Amino acid sequence: MLAIVDSGGANIASVRFALERLGVPSELTADPAVIRAADRVILPGVGSAQEGMKRLHAKGLVEVVRGLTQPVLGICLGMQLMFESSAEGETTSLGLIPGRVALLPESPGITVPHMGWNTLTIRPDTPLLAGFSPATRFYFVHSFAGPVNAFTVASCDHGTPFAAVVQRANFSGVQFHPERSGAAGARLLQNFLAMPA
């Protein structure tokens, strides 16, 4: 069973629908026992880092998520919360990936939020990113982003390079929205579903 962590944020419906289109049942839940017992866990989220962490704390899910050993996929804010902290509201986050999430800088021709379809620079031999070419585009919509470091398996560039896909042990995160990235997004979700549980 796949558990979607119900952190109370928006866009949870679209993640569920994307899994439905792939024929994969999921359960939207904030129950620690259900989340711990799931084969796979998705941590979705749209909103601010501060609100996101507040909701995880309120539902007693911070240590639950940190302690998971099955494949976990963070999407957008869910991925940002995997870092140590965020400049958005000076938030301490889950600390699963080193680094601090910061606001993307604006510059001429570079608008923030970073909104639209962009390409990735992919580290070879990453099963989560199997089947994608440098021309494959994914849908991004965000103002804050995590730094590129040893746990970055794909980066994106919008005025400055940032982490587009991170991975550490069983935890993966994507800054873009696979549920809104057409066929490429569906392929990414399938790659996640194919990761050994």
Place this chain on the structure above:
Amino acid sequence: MLARRLIPCLDVRDGRVVKGVQFRNHVDMGDIIELAQRYRDSGADELVFYDITASSDGRTVSTDWVTRVAKVIDIPFCVAGGIRSLDDARRLLHSGADKVSLNSPAIENPALLGELAAEFGSQCVVVGIDSRHENGDYFVKQFTGDPTKTRGTRWRTVDWAREAQKLGAGEIVLNCMNQDGERKGYDLPQLKLVRAVLTIPLVASGGAGAPEHFRDVFRDAGVDAALAASVFHSGAIPIPKLKQYLAAEGVIVRP
């Protein structure tokens, strides 16, 4: 590099997609879900659904078709029409909409933009501006869904765009009313003017009639996205062909 976006706009009235010329004389264009699927398949980068009568009728968008769209569509979509409160926005976002767009209610209650940005993040807060050229300047209009209810506001377009960004909008859609439905090209001078005062994405709307108009608005006005309705609905400009043309002209698009 980030691709420029092509956004078909589906004006919704009573659960059907309609299209009017200069916001009048609406013609039925078809079923919402069928059109949404057709655009997804043809390579649209995003969709916008405007419930064109919700604001002037004093009601909000119904969520049943929003959920139906979210189930079948795997590209982002934005919903607009009479969103007046955090609850209105939450209902639509929870139904599966990726963004909400506010027009008249943002003018009546600008503080709402800040509340929405704090709750959901500015990336899903879009402000639609209906703007008309009058006496050598551009001015914001309200309730443009119904010509008998349309009225002026105290805002110059440039001032309102700047203010909306400051309050928390993450994107501006500028509907240039003098151009709408005329298919003579986007209002490049106005779009350039507004582009220059914004750091958030700007979407051009109103006036697309030929592939060159899209090239010009990306190249000369520097907008992030171009929205159009009738030329896409009628099939006059097929999106795959338009993208081939734009790529050949040096505009970065998603193939």
